[in-house]
Amino acid sequence: MNFRNRNFVSLHDFSKEEIEHVFKTADSIHEKKDICAGKILATLFYEPSTRTRLSFESAMHRLGGNVIGFTDIATTSVKKGETIADTGRSVECYSDIIVLRHPDDGAAKIMADYTKVPIINGGDGSHQHPTQTLLDMYTIRQELGKLKGLKIGICGDLKYGRTAHSLAEGLSLYNNEFIFASPEELKLPDYAKRKLDEKNIKYEEKRELKDTLDVDVLYMTRIQKERFHDPIEYERVKNNTILTKELGQKTNALIMHPLPRVNEIAYEIDEKQNAAYFRQMKYGVTVRMALISLLLGVVE
């Protein structure tokens, strides 16, 4: 298995075996000190995503490497009319690996096509955010000891939610079942269901979170008011997908959330042992350390 100098633009860039190799690498990556000493990570954030950026920067520093980058297109050459290809070809002169966050679908693929250093997609529009999926899967693996034979509840905005789609796809590599809970207006799109059908993945659809509590993993996501055509409909259903203190007491599922949350999970739940969303952040650093190390070729 060779990861050196490859890109990670989409989850599909890695086979199931390769994903598992990333996880195995992650298991011992904290023991490998300074393996990225002298290397430079560039974080190019064309839109804000503080959490993703800090996670990657933390990962690189934990590996002994350095970080350069920008967080705001207002301070970049982009406003002078430069293409993403040219930006990539310039920044690879300054760095050894690039994380790109961009509002446009496909931006990471374009940069990857034009550069020689590895490109990691840190989220491109509604398209992909593959390291989020990796860290979600790694969290389940670490917390439950396995990635298969699980019943996974995914709750919230399943229509526009990149995270939810991507997680369902990642976990479909294994023999898992799903329950999807969302308001009618934000239910899982037909194309996503067809993908599951093609793989013979079992799933149910629910409208309320209270019918989704008997699962191994409960993955919560945020619902935005603006997603609704009808504000009255939003008011009617908005509380149906909130994990209240009361609902929290009724589930032993591993509770996850990509964060930031607004009100999807009651604060009282934070202290429960099965509330995994902050540990999820920590696993994110670990997985990204493994990924950076593999793509740089400093581990095999």
Next chain:
Amino acid sequence: MNFRNRNFVSLHDFSKEEIEHVFKTADSIHEKKDICAGKILATLFYEPSTRTRLSFESAMHRLGGNVIGFTDIATTSVKKGETIADTGRSVECYSDIIVLRHPDDGAAKIMADYTKVPIINGGDGSHQHPTQTLLDMYTIRQELGKLKGLKIGICGDLKYGRTAHSLAEGLSLYNNEFIFASPEELKLPDYAKRKLDEKNIKYEEKRELKDTLDVDVLYMTRIQKERFHDPIEYERVKNNTILTKELGQKTNALIMHPLPRVNEIAYEIDEKQNAAYFRQMKYGVTVRMALISLLLGVVE
């Protein structure tokens, strides 16, 4: 004395003995190379304060550590509605110690309550900026060889000036006398005077800087026009608290200023040996190096 994993939200978090231990640690901290290697400082600046940020980042780098952070809430999850508690619990997954600068009083306390890593208050609204007070005290200690038995002049905005209040409080731990010089409208508030009275601290109040020159330390601060209800009053008194070239020649006091200055101190004074305000910046890095090291537990 144990500093490991404690917070520094307010000057009161440390006893007089502990403050002195920070200073003793500072005395030799530059000899300790790389004691924070592998550690990460997060600088979370919800409002700009370049000087404070650069000082902390310099301190961490001098210790061999790394820095991540943000400088602008426009690029953070805050605008998505995240609480300061959640931000803290996320960022502690990425870092070993956090400096928080926030416009709201009490923000640092909230973050400290919810996180396990040490929180240093880098200024929260009008409330506290305790490392500024530490560095002010350390400057006096280094420049005059002692912290007690001194006559301290504090000049400028004594009503709203967080720095002035805090310094008076810090120096009240020792046997010092004060002269406060400010326009009537910006004089020291009654509650601050009561605090001094309770400790039997001697002080005088003056309206003009020219009556405050016979001191050991002259601490200058900025007066903002917007603080005055009456612009005519501002015009009338604005020059009374400026250290002109002429007044500068009449004092041998150690001249200090938290910087940035606008016109409070004439540029001709900069080259005088007793002008300590730029050295004060340097002491700031030293004190912050000591503080970070103590809270991380890499020195005792």
Next chain:
Amino acid sequence: MNFRNRNFVSLHDFSKEEIEHVFKTADSIHEKKDICAGKILATLFYEPSTRTRLSFESAMHRLGGNVIGFTDIATTSVKKGETIADTGRSVECYSDIIVLRHPDDGAAKIMADYTKVPIINGGDGSHQHPTQTLLDMYTIRQELGKLKGLKIGICGDLKYGRTAHSLAEGLSLYNNEFIFASPEELKLPDYAKRKLDEKNIKYEEKRELKDTLDVDVLYMTRIQKERFHDPIEYERVKNNTILTKELGQKTNALIMHPLPRVNEIAYEIDEKQNAAYFRQMKYGVTVRMALISLLLGVVE
């Protein structure tokens, strides 16, 4: 030759011999690992220039040093009314060397006059950007093996283009000939021509790029529509200074560009061996590594 603690505000700060010493130092600088360990570079960018900033930050990290700084005056003390002299005297308390980018002509000189640490001018208004000239010259030296006896074509905005003027001046230290290609409205100003005349430098002036292809080096720069008084004139001539795919096939010159480009060079040309503009970026890091090391005195 002693570079330690000197400033690099203008190309004239270095003699021809000293410039050559920078280049010789650059030749082997990548072999010298960690020579700036423990040192801090401050990048103070009062206006955006991502490329210049990332290049300097990359250079410092490649040398094992650290970086602090700001990229936006909105987040600095400047808006509180601080002078550039005070900013410099403060930042030198936090760092060992400063790169300043500023919109005002002469800003770097002012900061250099007031600080003890070396100041590198990273571009001050229309005045100077001397490290750009150094890297342009180093690129020619590396790619063509020499800096003299060459025919240099410089194309684009020769009236306002700081880069073009500066390069002509740098290459005038050697025995080179020039062809300048620009629209009538943006031709080389008389004062620049007088400088060349004084040194007995041969040059020709052309209006179109197609008459400038028979050169050793073809240095392309961007033309901005706003520079023209008459938009109709802009439309008439705008294509005359574009290196199209067809024109690219007619020249064997080393093609350079300070980047970012908009449409001055056709993308098909990028893959040609003589297209040097991305390699130019890489040489920029190398030259800046040498410069930083020399001014810090860690190499001689």
